[in-house]
Amino acid sequence: MSENFEIKNLSASYGDKEVLRDINFLLQQGEFVCLCGPNGAGKSTLLSVMAGVKDSALKVKGEIKWVNSDNQSVAEVSKLSRRECARIIAYMQQNEYSEWDFKVRDYVLQGRYVYTRSGHYSAADYKIADGVLADLGLSLFTDRYIHSLSGGEFQKVRLARALAQTPKFLLLDEPAANLDYVYEPHLMQLLRATAHSKNLGVLAAVHDINLAARFSDRIILLPPKKSVLSGAPSDIMNTENLKYTFGVDFECKEIKSFQSLQ
Numbered sequence: 001m002s003e004n005f006e007i008k009n010l011s012a013s014y015g016d017k018e019v020l021r022d023i024n025f026l027l028q029q030g031e032f033v034c035l036c037g038p039n040g041a042g043k044s045t046l047l048s049v050m051a052g053v054k055d056s057a058l059k060v061k062g063e064i065k066w067v068n069s070d071n072q073s074v075a076e077v078s079k080l081s082r083r084e085c086a087r088i089i090a091y092m093q094q095n096e097y098s099e100w101d102f103k104v105r106d107y108v109l110q111g112r113y114v115y116t117r118s119g120h121y122s123a124a125d126y127k128i129a130d131g132v133l134a135d136l137g138l139s140l141f142t143d144r145y146i147h148s149l150s151g152g153e154f155q156k157v158r159l160a161r162a163l164a165q166t167p168k169f170l171l172l173d174e175p176a177a178n179l180d181y182v183y184e185p186h187l188m189q190l191l192r193a194t195a196h197s198k199n200l201g202v203l204a205a206v207h208d209i210n211l212a213a214r215f216s217d218r219i220i221l222l223p224p225k226k227s228v229l230s231g232a233p234s235d236i237m238n239t240e241n242l243k244y245t246f247g248v249d250f251e252c253k254e255i256k257s258f259q260s261l262q
């Protein structure tokens, strides 16, 4: 049975500094959703709260839980251990650096850690890690060391590690950062296809609203200290909603060839 990730009446602040105000939305398994908003609107903060790894100085009110298709609560993020949470949600943060220079395969295998006993990986764990590397076109990188990778290559390897976690929900903070103009749309296409084929709920903070409009099933617009707007790209991407979110005027044009490229 599919589950939904429900965010209800969520507000968050650092001391007196309000960051999120009255956020409400559902993320369903099997959909690819882009989270768009201006710098500082709270996209990273929201993702970290949903993943259960927020900054300890951040005070949060509201509900973050999973509900089943009958709208019954299944679990709450705040009541689960890190290990339990990580079996349901994989979270790829904006910037990450590993002190240790792992081989790519070992780094991706870390996604399986939450399923191991005492950190021993099974043949099935290796199979999953290798399968994800193949899906992302990274098989040739398997034996490379991560410190030798370019920024874009490492970004893809980080995504592979998150997918190896086989979560129900995948939270990505700017997954297209460091990617070139060819791989950027490739990645968005892959995320959409993976969400659909693996019944994975994907929420990705994305700065490029054209990319979001072209590939997502749904867009959530997050303006600073205001409620979110949510809808299919064709319904939500209009001058009024973009002004509400970004505070500046936009001209919106539908480019049909974008659709045909999918």
Ligand SMILES: Nc1ncnc2c1ncn2[C@@H]1O[C@H](COP(=O)(O)OP(=O)(O)OP(=O)(O)O)[C@@H](O)[C@H]1O
Binding pocket: 014, 017, 019, 037, 038, 039, 040, 041, 042, 043, 044, 045, 046, 055, 057
């Ligand atoms: N530890 C902290 N203490 C105080 N304020 C913080 C802290 N961390 C983040 N903030 C503030 O919270 C607000 C939201 O930050 P956040 O990184 O979530 O925004 P964002 O939408 O992801 O921005 P960007 O698009 O620039 O990455 C910002 O104003 C930021 O300065």
